[in-house]
Amino acid sequence: MEGIPQMDKGPVLVQAKPLLADRLRSFNHGIKAAEPDLQAWAWTAAEVENVPGRQISGVAPPLKDLLFGVKDIIDVAGMPTKNGCRAYEQAELKQADAACVAMLRDAGAIPIGKTVTAELAYAEPGPTRNPWNTEHTPGGSSSGSAAAVAAGMVPFALGTQTGGSIIRPAAYCGVVGFKASRGAVSLSGVKSISESFDSLGWFTRSVDEAITVGHVLLPNEACSAGATANLKLGVLTQLGPADIDPESIESLSGVAQILSVAGYRIEPARLPIDLEQVHFLHRKIMTHEMYRNFAYERLQFKDKLGKATLSALDEGAAVSTTEYVHCLSRLRQLTVRATDELLKFDAILTYSAPGPAPLGLNRTGNSSCNRVWSALGSPALHLPTGLTHRGLPIGVQLVTTPWNDMRLLEIGLRLHRALNWQPEWPQPLATAAS
Template sequence: MISLAKLQRRIDAGDLSADDSIAQSLEAITAQDKTIGAFVCRAENLRAASDGPLRGIAVGIKDIIDTADFPTEMGSPIYRGYRPRGDAAVVMMLKQAGASIIGKTTTTAFASVDPTPTFNPHNKGHTPGGSSSGSAAAVAAGMVPLALGTQTGGSVIRPASFCGVAAIKPSYHLLPTVGVKCFSWTLDTVGLFAAGVDDVARGLSAMTGRPELLLPPTISTPRIGVVTQDFAGAPEASGEAALRIARRAVEKAGATVRALALPKNVAEAWRAQPVVQEFEAHRALAWEYREHYDAMAPLLRAKLDGSRDTTSFAYDEAIAVATRARQALEKVFDGVEVLLTLSAPGVAPKGLGSTGDARYNRVWTLMGVPCVNVPALVAEINLPVGVQVIARYGADAQALAAARFVEQALAGRISAA
């Protein structure tokens, strides 16, 4: 993989020109994407910006995010060849920070459940996850140092886990969704993929102009609550092993760690999340569903068929459940700084028939809290599994710092004093 932090240091030191950095990504895409299929379109020639913290950094953009320089087809034939007149807000934030948009990455249709033809770079017999399939795969394959995705259920953290990359789903609306195809306005969140936690932090800090998101030179030892999410069902052996290994690593590194039982309100919110998601999806995709029903991706169409009778009363009740759960979760963080939990049930599913299960992600998206994936192990079939670090709403800097602590502990770079 390509480390954004290392590229920045080389460019700043004059060891690598910004244009050569971009050229390396173009060459990597040419060499690798024919067997992975992470991009739906890409630049042929691209120059670096003259300044900005992300100059020389090539970025892939999930193809539900508007770009003036590339089509935005949203994984659907309904929008084949569609060319927005302007960039989404997050794309402009990247450009203003000096980044170079290198192309559009694959997405499931409207960021839902119908798989893309993208392969997992670690094992091409398995999915890279979804819906941000191409962004996760492009970073994992070393094609780009940074990519944007979105998460409505688990579409950033889960593919990051399957592809063995770092990723952040920031606090709700830290990154604007203006110019991003809506699926659920209560849930949709723009996120970032990169090689490591420091890389993710640098990308998010540069985009938002928030220096407080950069990692401090010394990471303090966090107080961690381990959460198994029993209400979401048991994980696979590899997922359970990832959480166990991560817990042992941070304990060995000196962190204060204890198991936590989440409030009942959070379990109720987990059950309510699909009501919120599907009710809003019917409104966000009303034109496509009514005017282009036959062209809708089959799994998404079936999901909308099955949920079209959801009442506004049920939706209002689900929103009320989520509000109570957020209040209860806030109190959990009075005793710990971050939570450590599963990113996915286990390794990436075999084949391209499914993008995986979001059951360990969806409640955190509904809660709006920042989540960071950290790769924890590589299973026997050369497939990674991650864990996620979660902080209270708005504490993205704390989530990133704690995730860096977990990352370093897993690498054996820190130990208890």
């Protein structure tokens, strides 16, 4: 991207970096050069105090002076939280950080601004465009975070996922996207969409970087020695009702072949559950919880909500408590059955999205390849692996059983190195129609 500072070669988060003042100048330059086209930011700090990073026993913290973006449903002290919603346009500055932001600050990182989210982190898209081609969607709802990292504005950014809000935009924008297991990272200070499915995650340009952030946000979870040796990988090609683009099918098949040649054990995988029922249960539970959690918005600002949000709230209102409890019980049963199959493999390789980023900005894309993992509570990792013939990013999704987040990241690092895709990041912004 023209005018955007390009990140250093290699694992950005573990290399020596310029002074904070240089980073701030680079960020401000990038905002001026590309933000009018990209529109990844809902709010940016006019000034950030230029103070040295926190020191611990003379050792610099792991993320010293690294700037990062924060999805605009996550609170940051001194910044407004607008939730991608017109009702919050005049929101006051927050007095406290969300737990995840506080942990990153404690590790030396500096939140530089709030990234665009779909309205209330659901489906009504924001203004963000895809850095690879501005006529295509960046995905959602964590659209601004994925686009800002792809554009090189920040080395990492926070997002959330309830259906497919991290993995899908990561796939569309060609970056590494990681969704933690449900409950693995505190959601204190994060706008609740659906407590049964909400999970925190982050975007980076490499798996090394995602691991470095993981060591901060998943501090008590270690990858055991030898956890990535003699890997057995399952390839799952059935995830939901959506038709899969031929280039996505070719990409997954090609990745499996490369890894097989590299010595990994590759076997077909099949979840022994009715996937359409999982999608049905996810929808029922999510919309009912949205109806409850968005009570303030629907009662006070109904005229300021988009059609997609209002439709989901109407759906949720029609779900009775009895039906809701039954759906929760049924999903728990299916989760146990699915976990039994997942335990046969070290990880599952599957599609991150039905295809590359669709043309147009009036929708965020199809999340059918992601909802099952959100429903099951599994950690998920998007690995970018190449470009389509139209120059749009494509890749694969890696998943495993819940609460094995760092192990999944370590496996992802090993596999991504074997795939060895070295992208030429979007510079300048592509605007040609596909």
